[in-house]
Amino acid sequence: MDTATVRTTFKYQLRPTPEQEQALDLVLWRCRTLYNVALEQRKTWWERGQWVSATYYQQKAELPDLKTACPEYAEVNAQVLQDVILRVERAFQAFFRRVKNGETPGYPRFQGRGRYHSFTYPQYGGGAVLDGGVLSLSKIGRIPLRLHRPLQGTLKTVTISREADGWYASISCAEVPREPLPLTGRETGIDVGLKVFLVTAGGEHVENPRHHRKAEKGLRKAQHRVSRRTKGSKRWWKAVGHCAKKYQKVKRQRSDFHHKTALSLVRDYDVIYLEDLQIRNLSRRPNAKPDGNGGYAHNGAAHKAGLNKSINDAGWYAFRRILTCKAAWAGKRVEVIPPAYTSQDCSGCGERIYKSLSVRTHVCTNCGLVLDRDENAALNILASGRAGPSGANVAGCGERSLRSPAR
Template identity: 45%
Template sequence: MLFMACGVRSYTMRKAFKYRIYPNVNQKRELEIMLETHRRLYNECLGQRKDAYETSQKSIKYTEQSAWFKAERSSNGYYAQLNFSSAQATMRRLQRSFENFFRRVKSGEKPGYPRFKGYGRFTSWTYPAVGDGCRLFDSGKLRLQNIGMVKVKLHRPWQGEIKTLSIKQEADHWYVIASCDVGDAPEPRAEQTTVAIDVGIEHFLSTDDGQHVSNPTYLKQSLKKLRVTGRSVSRKKKGGSNRRKAVHQLQKVHRKVANQRRDFHHKEASKLVQRYAYIAAESLNIKSMVRNSRLSRSISDAGWNQFLGILRSKAEEAGSVFVDVDPKHTSQDCSECGARVHKKLSVRWHKCPNCGLKLQRDVNAARNILAKARYEPLKHNVRHQA
């Protein structure tokens, strides 16, 4: 299997470490104000871009907004409290969402115009330069400009060199996320162990050799609780205190589900990486799937993109090769003879009228993914030296 070592060059890897922080009552209030100020800055800059576009079809650049913000700080007390680099990071975030928007327009898609972030829809901000406004100490402290020293629970040490720090709110908990440069990727592994996986609805994932991993039952139970709590919110009167309580409850369930799912993803990804030196998967375009199907709920629930992201980074850390391929026709084509056998999502078995192959649909897809990975890996799999 010559394909294994081809095209793999060394590059530096980034890894994120997330820790819960424990602000005191005053610090919590300050954090909330800071998050709210970042949200307002984001929305104000979005408004400027929108106005300029609607009145004169002009687009405002990041550099112009950064200069505007610098002047605005002298008269706006809230903006004055923001660390300048972190404010720039928020404005760059807006810039990126516009770049994505225009890229998609250019490629013929019809994306929605970047949207204002409502209260509760903006949950984090970033310090892009180490030591500028924010510093994390391995003694379990976080120093934040204008807020002070905040307690951190370092449940595991971070690796490598911290490049950026982000502060994130999830329901009533606060976190710091350290994005670290962890050095060069390891040498590729020598073993010739290969797997292709297909992520699906019936099973969480299936492999080309016919193994299945199901969604864990505790996750199913939590998702049920999520639906019940969601209904309870919609029954309460808008603006009332009961509704606010129910929303808070809902956020807590959301957080629990997200944590459980991430743990599950980490465990399953670790198992695969321990066993295989070469892993092929489909490159997912969840958006088009969600749009086209009534199964949208279970598709987004499975969080496949998150899983594949975790799998990719674990594979890279371990020196395994991770290849993703264009998923087009992988579930339709026969993995034995190549005949196209059209079937709806609800049809769970691949039965080939041409060669007689009978296979669970996801296993058939996984075999096609492996074949594609060998012969037509996507261009973006070839990483360049950093």
């Protein structure tokens, strides 16, 4: 990784005219149709056993034929169409990866009207050019955008997306100069909390913000309204729109909270260690079940605690990506350690004290240490990270390469 610069995305709201909005909608519609057709074609190949590794290039090579057969596709930028094929390819790559890792595979799915929200110009300049406060899109027109913060670095790709309150352009830039934060000489480990969002090795508890629960309640209500109405009716679409706005609000609040939490950690610490959750999830059950007295599976409190934890886990991935990017930008480091009994072992003496998820306090029968369960885990994560490179990985920024289909 280049040390002086990072790659990052700048997102701006677009201000299209009603006609431009229609044109954007049409492009989105055509991209979605192409996505589904390409998926269908792959599925047929797969079922017939005609699987060849070059399918991405094969499908890409067929695009000119598509334009001859369906002239309306000539109205869509060629590189945007190629990117749609690339998305299908990525969906399949991810599917194969999941199969290989023994996860629930989840076959790539067809995208309905409500599930396909964006299209991408994979090469800046090829159909999308920014000119002052105006984004020029080939075959669509010049759309003003709200440049609320300046762009930096070299412009690489432009993704146009439709959200509940309008259209946005996400511009991915490379070689964005870092803005290093002063070094503090401090390190910490962090763990997902049972009741709180996260706990540091220093014993700081970062609470889940309260307004989340309120917004989430509003979202559930809106979802309920959608389910009560007749699907496809005018009132149903209205409820769907309302629900999408609520969802967007929850999403923004959560992302805002993640950014603030990450920034404060990056300010305070030079190195932040955390556990690789993907592996931990697979290894959790044996850890939680100590000696076959069945305390874990039948205990209601433990079940609820487990549920809370898994909800936190879901947000944790997004947070981890934000934290890693912020750290890279600030000249700090996030390291991922392989999980190994971090919540069971005593951070004082190393004795393994088995406990189910409902046990909130770590009580060591060997050295007498009494500590909050999550704090004990965070201390173990810190110790494991400091112990050295035996598996510790500098976390990647989670940035996806937009050019090459195979990563």
